[in-house]
Amino acid sequence: MIEDSRKVATNPASGQQRPQDSQDASTGSDDVGAGGLLPRLNHMAGRRVPFRTATLGLDQPVLSVTFDDFPQSAFDPGARILDDHGVRGTFYAASGLFGQTNSRWTVAGADKVAALHARGHEIGLHGHAHKPANRMRTAAFAADLAANRAALRRIVPGLTRENYAFPYGLCGLMQKRHLAATVRTCRSVQPGVNAGRMDLDFIKAVEVSVRGLTADNLESWLDAAEAAKGWLVLFTHDVCDAPSPYGTTQKVLARVVARALERRFAVLPVDAALDRAGIA
Numbered sequence: 001m002i003e004d005s006r007k008v009a010t011n012p013a014s015g016q017q018r019p020q021d022s023q024d025a026s027t028g029s030d031d032v033g034a035g036g037l038l039p040r041l042n043h044m045a046g047r048r049v050p051f052r053t054a055t056l057g058l059d060q061p062v063l064s065v066t067f068d069d070f071p072q073s074a075f076d077p078g079a080r081i082l083d084d085h086g087v088r089g090t091f092y093a094a095s096g097l098f099g100q101t102n103s104r105w106t107v108a109g110a111d112k113v114a115a116l117h118a119r120g121h122e123i124g125l126h127g128h129a130h131k132p133a134n135r136m137r138t139a140a141f142a143a144d145l146a147a148n149r150a151a152l153r154r155i156v157p158g159l160t161r162e163n164y165a166f167p168y169g170l171c172g173l174m175q176k177r178h179l180a181a182t183v184r185t186c187r188s189v190q191p192g193v194n195a196g197r198m199d200l201d202f203i204k205a206v207e208v209s210v211r212g213l214t215a216d217n218l219e220s221w222l223d224a225a226e227a228a229k230g231w232l233v234l235f236t237h238d239v240c241d242a243p244s245p246y247g248t249t250q251k252v253l254a255r256v257v258a259r260a261l262e263r264r265f266a267v268l269p270v271d272a273a274l275d276r277a278g279i280a
């Protein structure tokens, strides 16, 4: 269910942050490991080879808040916190997980996808079965992506040009090439601020979690995005008082949004951020 992000993104100014898409040991039954040498090499090749690039053209820093999988608590209180601040987020939905309960949370159902879309939030693709791209043959990956898209389009008729997030942050070379021809963009779990020329199929994103973006390093990340006039993309999972290692609290999420707005960031879903940046 969760992203394969084991490394802490500390302070962007410290130079200490490390990639969050490393493939080391799993920590629980829901985790997926690297799956051997070939998938590992496939991921490494995929993340290094850009098939589409674009240059961000922003006149003010932009923040996007995204949710993966997504648990019930991302819907409420997660989306509600965004609504309360007058902003919208992006929800990457793995349609095969709808309503399923794992050791950490219960995934929201199709009704929540429809409700979020009706409230102006963006619905993105996250694979139907939520399998790591680098461990699927390209044809199976394409079929799973098509199933995800079809399921979401049944719920939200008229959905087009969807954005995608890699389950577990894991990509693959041919899988990424397929995505480049199929979706608007792909989001990784590689921490950093997007600025200047960027790989549209490996958008950097920082996890809002105890080992990623927290109340303590929030301002540093906002500083980095502001200095670069860049695009800071965040992702998280559950939103509750006692979140999983992959989620955050209501308090932190509300503070992230409030501070970004106070600092005059545009807070936009991924599709609107791309529009704002002049990326077709």
Ligand SMILES: [Zn+2]
Residues within 6 Å of the ligand: 001, 002, 003, 068, 069, 126, 130, 166, 167, 168
């Ligand atoms: Zn996921």
